[in-house]
Amino acid sequence: MNTARPIPMPLTTGAEACTASDAFFLDQYPSGSSEVLAATALCRRCPLVRLCLIWALDNPALTYDGIWGATTPAQRRELRLGLVRRLGREGTARTLRAEYRKSMADLPRMPGAA
Numbered sequence: 001m002n003t004a005r006p007i008p009m010p011l012t013t014g015a016e017a018c019t020a021s022d023a024f025f026l027d028q029y030p031s032g033s034s035e036v037l038a039a040t041a042l043c044r045r046c047p048l049v050r051l052c053l054i055w056a057l058d059n060p061a062l063t064y065d066g067i068w069g070a071t072t073p074a075q076r077r078e079l080r081l082g083l084v085r086r087l088g089r090e091g092t093a094r095t096l097r098a099e100y101r102k103s104m105a106d107l108p109r110m111p112g113a114a
Helices: 034-044 049-058 073-106
Strands: none
Touching: 034 049, 049 073
8 A cells, every 4th residue: 555645746936827827727638639739838938847747647537637747647647657656556656756856956946045
């Protein structure tokens, strides 16, 4: 049984496109639609895209809707299912946590940060 706490949501500055637009939550997410393509393109430009995707994969109950980490709900379900099939639930949880830590370490430091 996985007793690890969920991965924390990445801290945003408020300048990210997703914090200033409702374009990331659509009525439907058809692959290739102009709305989905526009939202995922904006998302891919964000320095937090990898952290956001890892967070979304670890928190499916909170990300059943919306574009998170430049993925649609169906894409995330498929990614989660593939991870669990290959790694099992515990292995998936360990892998997501390791990738989250690595991605956090790879983020550029903010000026004046300790």
